[in-house]
Amino acid sequence: MIGTNKTVMNRLLKFQIPKHANWLYTIGFSLAFVFILQIVSGISMAIHYKPSTRLAFLSIHRTDRLFRYGWLVRSLHVCGSSALHLLLYLHIFKGIYYKAYSGSKKTLWLTGSIIHLIMILIGFSGSVLSWSQISYWVTVIVTNFIDSIPIIGKFLRSILLGGHTVCDSTLRRSFVCHCILPFICLIFIIIHLLLVHIKGQTSPVANRLPISRSFEDVYPNFVVKDIIVCIVIMFVIYVLCLICPNIILNKLGYIPVDYYTTPTDVESEWYFLPYYSVLKTFGLKITGIISIIAILSSVAVIPYIYNTKLSNTLTGMYRLHTITTFISLILLGLMGKCKYTKFISKLSKACVLWYLGFVFLPLIIKSFCYLISLILIPKC
Ligand code: HEM
Ligand code: HEM
Numbered sequence: 001m002i003g004t005n006k007t008v009m010n011r012l013l014k015f016q017i018p019k020h021a022n023w024l025y026t027i028g029f030s031l032a033f034v035f036i037l038q039i040v041s042g043i044s045m046a047i048h049y050k051p052s053t054r055l056a057f058l059s060i061h062r063t064d065r066l067f068r069y070g071w072l073v074r075s076l077h078v079c080g081s082s083a084l085h086l087l088l089y090l091h092i093f094k095g096i097y098y099k100a101y102s103g104s105k106k107t108l109w110l111t112g113s114i115i116h117l118i119m120i121l122i123g124f125s126g127s128v129l130s131w132s133q134i135s136y137w138v139t140v141i142v143t144n145f146i147d148s149i150p151i152i153g154k155f156l157r158s159i160l161l162g163g164h165t166v167c168d169s170t171l172r173r174s175f176v177c178h179c180i181l182p183f184i185c186l187i188f189i190i191i192h193l194l195l196v197h198i199k200g201q202t203s204p205v206a207n208r209l210p211i212s213r214s215f216e217d218v219y220p221n222f223v224v225k226d227i228i229v230c231i232v233i234m235f236v237i238y239v240l241c242l243i244c245p246n247i248i249l250n251k252l253g254y255i256p257v258d259y260y261t262t263p264t265d266v267e268s269e270w271y272f273l274p275y276y277s278v279l280k281t282f283g284l285k286i287t288g289i290i291s292i293i294a295i296l297s298s299v300a301v302i303p304y305i306y307n308t309k310l311s312n313t314l315t316g317m318y319r320l321h322t323i324t325t326f327i328s329l330i331l332l333g334l335m336g337k338c339k340y341t342k343f344i345s346k347l348s349k350a351c352v353l354w355y356l357g358f359v360f361l362p363l364i365i366k367s368f369c370y371l372i373s374l375i376l377i378p379k380c
Helices: 002-013 023-046 056-066 070-097 103-129 133-147 153-161 168-199 221-243 270-282 286-306 312-316 318-337 342-376
Strands: 016-018 215-217
Touching: 023 070, 023 168, 023 221, 056 070, 070 103, 070 221, 070 270, 070 318, 103 133, 103 168, 103 270, 103 286, 133 153, 133 168, 133 286, 153 168, 270 286, 270 318, 270 342, 286 342, 318 342
Parallel strands: none
Antiparallel strands: 016 215
């Protein structure tokens, strides 16, 4: 047993990492760390939480006040969720920027895309649980949106709600999902990490041979980098929780549900703001629904679109296009916070188009070229 442990440890420490790996390569490890933190704080809160419309709000605020450090555990869970999403977006950005999905890494990317989708479901089901003004009205808006999805919308909504409106069954279903999904996600994370070890890592200078071929052991240099980043992230989360525990929580999160008064400033968590902005711009119309589904599924299809031969111009502009696409996503998020005006509506439509252009433009160009070749090259 000790022998096997030693061999595994040796193999882990001798994992080869590109010599030019920068700080962005430490995000994967920090993600795993914050994820475990979420599971631990989540389980501690679930012990006292009561998934019923009458008691949910009270049980959370009772835990906040009556249990020693209850407020800290809750703040850690809320700030941890924000940190997790921030790191996740950075990790995806790094993967796209360095084309870490290329070659034989499609399965690795696919596991990442599944994790990304599950994480959105975990975040959304979690936000229902506080059963406050914000959580109730965001749930009403999102489930109305699901209702307008063609064909399956009504069925999907009734499954989520467990009735015709947001009610007690909705809360219980969200609680069950919120507790089970992190463990399903954990299975995918383990598969993801195994695949990283099997497939190895992409060099940030992959296009500059022979530098790209230089690799080194992950231990000691990179392990130290990983630990430093984790400590910094932990420090920032703690400072936020201690100095301003309410920075991430919406003020409406402290008001119990009022089923008859819709607040004027309903706003989702910051990490869902780009989607919220799309909803505000297009409404529940088919364009809005298609845009959100396209944005959600875009991460998964990138390797299939960018893995094939593209024209030189498109390949040359790739990194610039990646950066501007992420900027357009950030702008969309910022606009989700702004008052809805004609200008904001136009700007957010432009951002959606730019974002979708990154993913689907190569596909359109390829189909176009294929059509031209079909027309111009005569059959033998
Ligand atoms: C909680 C979720 C996740 C965890 C814990 C995680 C963990 C890791 C770790 C530890 C690495 C190796 C170190 C590094 O490059 O940072 C890695 C690499 C990678 N991850 Fe993730 N990851 C997660 C989510 C995702 C998502 C959502 C995607 C993409 C959709 C993704 C795609 C990748 C890719 C492509 C690599 C290989 C990078 C390369 O070749 O350089 N991961 N991940
Ligand atoms: C990746 C893992 C997780 C994420 C991203 C996450 C995220 C969230 C979010 C965003 C909230 C809403 C907080 C609020 O607005 O008040 C929440 C609440 C909650 N979560 Fe999690 N969670 C995770 C894992 C877990 C686990 C594993 C459990 C329990 C088994 C759990 C139990 C709870 C409970 C009981 C609440 C309600 C308390 C409250 O609203 O403050 N969570 N979670």
